[in-house]
Amino acid sequence: xxxxxxxxxxxxxxxxxxxxxxxxxxxSLLRAIEELEIxxxxxxxxxxxxxxxxxxxxxxxxxxxxxxxxxxxxATGVKLSRxxxxxxxxxxxxxxxxxxxxxxxxxxxxxxxxxxxxxxxxIYGMTGGQFSPLSxxxxxxxxxxxxxxxxxxxxxxxxxxxxxxxxxxxxxYHAQESTDILKKAIQHKGFSVVEILSQCPTHYGRKNxxxxxxxxxxxxxxxxxxxxxxxxxxxxxxxxxxIFVDVDTPExxxxxxxxxxxxxxxxx
Amino acid sequence: MARQKLKEIxxxxxxxxxxxxxxxxxxTKVLEIDANEKSVAVRPEDCxxxxxxxxxxxxxxxxxxxxxxxxxxx
Ligand SMILES: Cc1ncc(C[n+]2csc(CCOP(=O)(O)OP(=O)(O)O)c2C)c(N)n1
Ligand code: SF4
Ligand code: SF4
Ligand code: SF4
Ligand SMILES: [Mg+2]
Numbered sequence: 001x002x003x004x005x006x007x008x009x010x011x012x013x014x015x016x017x018x019x020x021x022x023x024x025x026x027x028s029l030l031r032a033i034e035e036l037e038i039x040x041x042x043x044x045x046x047x048x049x050x051x052x053x054x055x056x057x058x059x060x061x062x063x064x065x066x067x068x069x070x071x072x073x074x075a076t077g078v079k080l081s082r083x084x085x086x087x088x089x090x091x092x093x094x095x096x097x098x099x100x101x102x103x104x105x106x107x108x109x110x111x112x113x114x115x116x117x118x119x120x121x122x123i124y125g126m127t128g129g130q131f132s133p134l135s136x137x138x139x140x141x142x143x144x145x146x147x148x149x150x151x152x153x154x155x156x157x158x159x160x161x162x163x164x165x166x167x168x169x170x171x172x173y174h175a176q177e178s179t180d181i182l183k184k185a186i187q188h189k190g191f192s193v194v195e196i197l198s199q200c201p202t203h204y205g206r207k208n209x210x211x212x213x214x215x216x217x218x219x220x221x222x223x224x225x226x227x228x229x230x231x232x233x234x235x236x237x238x239x240x241x242x243i244f245v246d247v248d249t250p251e252x253x254x255x256x257x258x259x260x261x262x263x264x265x266x267x268x
Numbered sequence: 269m270a271r272q273k274l275k276e277i278x279x280x281x282x283x284x285x286x287x288x289x290x291x292x293x294x295x296t297k298v299l300e301i302d303a304n305e306k307s308v309a310v311r312p313e314d315c316x317x318x319x320x321x322x323x324x325x326x327x328x329x330x331x332x333x334x335x336x337x338x339x340x341x342x
Contacts, residue, residue, distance in 0.1 A: 002331070
């Protein structure tokens with residue numbers, strides 16, 4: 001199938017700005033789904049609110065476009081009631097880790113079989129460029145005219161500490177790598193977190209003088225390195241990419257099935 | 269494996285927003301942005317079929333069609 005056959009083409013061209021990294025992440029995700037040959041009917045995309053969250057409207061799968069920060073609890077409901085479905089939750093950095101931070105850590109703690117994608121452009125794109133918990137210090141934002149002083153979360157470390165059983169990072173520049181990682185994340189039984197660094201040329205790029213979309217992608221290329229690579233060994237300040245954790249731990253829906261079995265027996 | 273042969277670079281002009289990502293990263297400088305701010309393949313003969321333009325396009329506007337001739341089987 002062509003990648004475009006997975007889209008609700010009536011909504012195209014999409015509303016994302018020219019050069020928005022979120023479009024590339026959609027591109028990489030669709031290729032992962034195509035390569036895994038997942039049936040459209042076996043897949044639910046649940047999102048919150050944000051430019052990133054628009055993704056659920058563009059894909060021709062089951063989709064829920066819910067509330068800002070609340071995509072994971074909605075997805076948890078879907079997954080618990082229909083455990084055989086694949087549930088993927090693309091989120092913005094604000095969506096996932098500001099307003100939705102509490103839901104994020106608890107979904108990870110339960111290890112429910114959901115694939116969470118953090119589309120990290122380090123800014124609130126949709127609302128005009130406020131800083132987020134992933135901006136980090138020294139960033140210009142509408143809410144930080146003299147630059148941010150807040151430290152940022154490390155999405156990967158946070159997800160690991162909270163109990164996610166698959167944790168990875170890539171970037172919009174590394175599109176093929178993103179697809180490969182997403183395939184593994186979707187196949188993994190448990191809570192998978194994939195952080196993909198994205199770019200918002202309209203707000204982040206302009207305020208931080210990072211140039212156009214292509215030069216922002218050059219940053220992804222220059223400032224990251226694969227775990228285990230010589231480049232990372234030589235320069236530990238680079239942001240590491242790759243799969244950090246991939247372990248089998250008890251999955252929430254499977255454990256819940258067992259409780260249902262025990263409770264049903266007692267009733268008889 | 270024989271070198272892959274290009275059939276056509278298809279660019280959907282109504283979806284392309286002229287961001288220039290495909291142009292910037294094409295290893296053999298096949299693509300350019302035209303006067304209407306859309307990407308066009310000006311040197312298709314130089315294309316090495318790496319598909320990086322297709323994979324990175326944020327607007328899903330590019331498809332690189334490869335000739336499936338006999339000596340191009342993988
Ligand atoms: C409960 C609630 N609070 C605030 C908002 C306003 N709001 C909409 S999107 C957004 C942040 C978007 O940033 P992010 O999640 O990083 O997504 P991006 O647009 O950058 O992809 C905010 C604060 C809202 N819609 N609902
Ligand atoms: S505002 Fe930023 S995040 Fe939103 S569509 Fe435009 S470039 Fe993308
Ligand atoms: S990457 Fe896509 S949207 Fe951007 S100029 Fe090339 S074809 Fe157009
Ligand atoms: S397939 Fe590769 S070589 Fe051909 S136009 Fe695209 S980026 Fe350039
Ligand atoms: Mg954001």
